[in-house]
Amino acid sequence: MNLTSLFSFSYLKENLKKSRAIVLLCIFLVPIINGIVYLMRVVNNSAFMPTINDLSGLLLFSMYLIPVILSITLFSFVYKRKSCDFIAAMPISKKQIFLTNTVGGILVLFSMQLVNFIFLSIISLLFNNVFLDYSMLVDILLIYSIAYIFVFTATNIAVSLASNKITTVIVTLLVLFLIPFIHTFLTSEHFRGDYNYKTLVLCEEDSCQPQNFDCYNIACEANRKEGIYITDLSSLNNTPYTLPYAAINRFLFGISSENNLNSSLIKMTLLSVLYIIIGLMLFKRKKFEVVDTSFKNERTHIWVRSLTIVPIICICYVVIVDMGSGILNFLTILFLLVLLITYLIIYDLITRKKITNFMKTLASLIIVVILVVLIGEATATKQEENVLKIKDIETMTFDNSNLVSNLGYTKDKELINYTMSIFLDSMLEGEAKSSFHIEVKTKTNETYSFNITVNDEQYKYITDKLNSDKDYLKTAKFIESGDDVFAISLGEGDIYIEKSSTLYKAIINKYENSKGVLDRDNSSLSNIKLYIYDNYNIHTVYFNDNELIKEMITFYNSRTKKFLGNMKDDDCIDAYFVGNLTERIYFSSPNYTELDNFILDHIDDPFDINKEFRYVDFYSNGDMYTFVTNMVEEFDDLIERIGGSDENTYME
Amino acid sequence: MIRIDKLSKRYDKDYVLNDLNCSIKDNSIYGLVGANGSGKSTLLRIIMGIYEPDKGNILVDDELVYDNEVMKQKMVFIPDDLFFYPGYTLLDTAKYYASMYKNFDMAYLKELASLLNLDLNKKISTFSKGMKRQCALICAIATNADYMFFDETFDGLDPVIRNTMKKALIKQMNKKNTTIVMTSHNLRELEDICDNLGLLYKGGILFESEIDTIKTNMFKVQISLDREFSESDFKDFNILNFRKQGSVATIIIKDLDGKGKEKLEKMNPIILDYLTLTLEEVFIYEMEALGYEFNKFV
Numbered sequence: 046m047n048l049t050s051l052f053s054f055s056y057l058k059e060n061l062k063k064s065r066a067i068v069l070l071c072i073f074l075v076p077i078i079n080g081i082v083y084l085m086r087v088v089n090n091s092a093f094m095p096t097i098n099d100l101s102g103l104l105l106f107s108m109y110l111i112p113v114i115l116s117i118t119l120f121s122f123v124y125k126r127k128s129c130d131f132i133a134a135m136p137i138s139k140k141q142i143f144l145t146n147t148v149g150g151i152l153v154l155f156s157m158q159l160v161n162f163i164f165l166s167i168i169s170l171l172f173n174n175v176f177l178d179y180s181m182l183v184d185i186l187l188i189y190s191i192a193y194i195f196v197f198t199a200t201n202i203a204v205s206l207a208s209n210k211i212t213t214v215i216v217t218l219l220v221l222f223l224i225p226f227i228h229t230f231l232t233s234e235h236f237r238g239d240y241n242y243k244t245l246v247l248c249e250e251d252s253c254q255p256q257n258f259d260c261y262n263i264a265c266e267a268n269r270k271e272g273i274y275i276t277d278l279s280s281l282n283n284t285p286y287t288l289p290y291a292a293i294n295r296f297l298f299g300i301s302s303e304n305n306l307n308s309s310l311i312k313m314t315l316l317s318v319l320y321i322i323i324g325l326m327l328f329k330r331k332k333f334e335v336v337d338t339s340f341k342n343e344r345t346h347i348w349v350r351s352l353t354i355v356p357i358i359c360i361c362y363v364v365i366v367d368m369g370s371g372i373l374n375f376l377t378i379l380f381l382l383v384l385l386i387t388y389l390i391i392y393d394l395i396t397r398k399k400i401t402n403f404m405k406t407l408a409s410l411i412i413v414v415i416l417v418v419l420i421g422e423a424t425a426t427k428q429e430e431n432v433l434k435i436k437d438i439e440t441m442t443f444d445n446s447n448l449v450s451n452l453g454y455t456k457d458k459e460l461i462n463y464t465m466s467i468f469l470d471s472m473l474e475g476e477a478k479s480s481f482h483i484e485v486k487t488k489t490n491e492t493y494s495f496n497i498t499v500n501d502e503q504y505k506y507i508t509d510k511l512n513s514d515k516d517y518l519k520t521a522k523f524i525e526s527g528d529d530v531f532a533i534s535l536g537e538g539d540i541y542i543e544k545s546s547t548l549y550k551a552i553i554n555k556y557e558n559s560k561g562v563l564d565r566d567n568s569s570l571s572n573i574k575l576y577i578y579d580n581y582n583i584h585t586v587y588f589n590d591n592e593l594i595k596e597m598i599t600f601y602n603s604r605t606k607k608f609l610g611n612m613k614d615d616d617c618i619d620a621y622f623v624g625n626l627t628e629r630i631y632f633s634s635p636n637y638t639e640l641d642n643f644i645l646d647h648i649d650d651p652f653d654i655n656k657e658f659r660y661v662d663f664y665s666n667g668d669m670y671t672f673v674t675n676m677v678e679e680f681d682d683l684i685e686r687i688g689g690s691d692e693n694t695y696m697e
Numbered sequence: 698m699i700r701i702d703k704l705s706k707r708y709d710k711d712y713v714l715n716d717l718n719c720s721i722k723d724n725s726i727y728g729l730v731g732a733n734g735s736g737k738s739t740l741l742r743i744i745m746g747i748y749e750p751d752k753g754n755i756l757v758d759d760e761l762v763y764d765n766e767v768m769k770q771k772m773v774f775i776p777d778d779l780f781f782y783p784g785y786t787l788l789d790t791a792k793y794y795a796s797m798y799k800n801f802d803m804a805y806l807k808e809l810a811s812l813l814n815l816d817l818n819k820k821i822s823t824f825s826k827g828m829k830r831q832c833a834l835i836c837a838i839a840t841n842a843d844y845m846f847f848d849e850t851f852d853g854l855d856p857v858i859r860n861t862m863k864k865a866l867i868k869q870m871n872k873k874n875t876t877i878v879m880t881s882h883n884l885r886e887l888e889d890i891c892d893n894l895g896l897l898y899k900g901g902i903l904f905e906s907e908i909d910t911i912k913t914n915m916f917k918v919q920i921s922l923d924r925e926f927s928e929s930d931f932k933d934f935n936i937l938n939f940r941k942q943g944s945v946a947t948i949i950i951k952d953l954d955g956k957g958k959e960k961l962e963k964m965n966p967i968i969l970d971y972l973t974l975t976l977e978e979v980f981i982y983e984m985e986a987l988g989y990e991f992n993k994f995v
Binding site for chain 2: 050053055056058059062126128129130133134136138329342
């Protein structure tokens, strides 16, 4: 078997040539609009740190359109008899047609992603107020290339099966969404309503018992004695759904799954290969004489039509179950049945241009309804009995802001019990210090996630434990090198510093020498944020460093001086904050001029970190500027004189 | 050589072709005739490997054709409903054919286009129906394929162009030993170009024969005897149609050879004329004999 028996370059060239308008539209339209949207966001000069979602919203939306349109365009000849005659009479086999169009489509979609990548890279390079790790753009290229190709190959299956365009779209939707939807329906409590679904947490040891658990009834007290706590904890869906379905699941049903994009990408890649093989087999069996109808026979039409109503009936089932029994419920069922039959008739008219026998329609509807109800009832019973046994927790993952990603987990039973005890507590004792996002995995591979807020003592206990936990230190991904950091910002308002500056290098150096979970204090002035792009997310690592504070303040003041020196008439200052080591206050005054003059007069003053200081933060065009001074008495006098204290609002 | 063996094809439950057997010899022009819906176009599409037969098979040069791109290189098909890529000129279309057919002769195409006054660089969509057919036909001829299939070949062509195209096809057949299969509703068109004719009826080939044999084998006989006579007087003949007006009868007799003519002369006719039938008349009388009643529609 040589390459020419699989692929025809001449056919590809001519097919792309005849569809050049749509092909060019597919390649350039979305990247151009996406580029314009990005440009509009960066052009206003304020610092912008885009996430993958910021740069790929349009790509996500068009993922459902572009590959489908492209596939239908490349295979458009199958929908008309005369074009079928023309192409099928050519010295080219069905295998060559299918594989040539598949390869051609993949090249077009990859070209589109490449153009998008180039546009985004150019814009990011042109504007120095954009802070991003360029590997994010490579990831966008990779993710959406795979996702688009996946949708394209799914559409190719539909093209091989269906004989008109509308049916092609319907079959594509079924191929993409039906199986994962049924899986979600069967496994997710989101389809059960909030009333029935509870997770019972079973704590059989003293160390996991909550310190403050409020019970307001006897049943709760009885459960508590048994170590049973009823929570609204929900298990996370571990299934790595394909990107098109995961997005639908999130936006349409509000169901999020674990961040397992890598698994999803592998799944989409494997499925794409599988879909190409299935598509090829189906295309080789395609009857070119069947055009302008849904399928070659009515039986297939009825099967596919029945599949389209499965999701509708699943959702109807949930609605009816939630409504309970009664006359209203009966009327709703009747109304839904009428709607479904109407839908089936309209479906027939659109896809096949004739109405299927009513008895066949009714029979197919009844079969689907019975199946959905039976499966729904069977799985609902199973789901209501969900129990999380703390002793069955195998690993506990701590998502801490000092980590690049949430991969760090512990198997330490003591720490697991301690953390669960905090989770079960009704209220936190003392002042909140920090919070952790926790994920637990059980022996049965179920995943639960929740957040805990901790006080100083709890925070110290947990961080100490984690810092000495071998499993945690082995699995948690700390910043290994300063090269991983793509941006650093300081202070409350994310003042970004240039990579070439000595302060940037000093901060990186400092951080590289500090391993483990770092302590934080509440001083906004000494806040340092390191930004790392990893696992498709931007992670922010917070830490405070008082040894670098002098360099930081020098940086704040010189930056503010530069801004004030270059201030134009139309630049306005939006808000002022004043603060000291522990407080930051919103400051309003009828007369800011004196404060501006004070800043200008003292901005070049020497600064001593060992002395008491005051600072001013002000905002202009979305950027924050900070001025720090040791002239405490003069500053306090000024603030008292020009600002009515009653008008000022404490922010923190 | 094209051999069709027990070929069947059905749409839904209706058989369009049923147990059809036929053979088309090389280097000939085969005309396929049949009533509307008799399956001529379907047969061509199956021979071309566009449709897959439900039963039976078709061998071209002893090879199966369906989805066989190597065999299709030797074959070209122009359907009745023509298709051109939107926005394509004749030159674009020719280039497309050239990219698909290894033996495509671009110079010959340009020569034919020039002969027919077809602008190579004008969009085909702006051409008239007849011009579009000319484009399709000259592209097909220029492929130099061994087997050419034309459905409703000369549909929309004016008499002058029709003759030119016929000459081009005959020239091609003589030059390259091409086998041409064509269908037409206008039997007169096939009469002067085809070597063989097949009549497709109820999913099968009713008869196939050389054109000359068909014409010399069936006669319209006008006869008048010196006595009263009826159809029964001619029971020894294969009569397809008998009409008598006054004392003169017009009889369509099939398989009328020399002996038959002698028999007629022995009846001492007052008038005896043998008229040659047109192909169209042969077709109509054969169909009538099979119960296909044209007169009902008159």
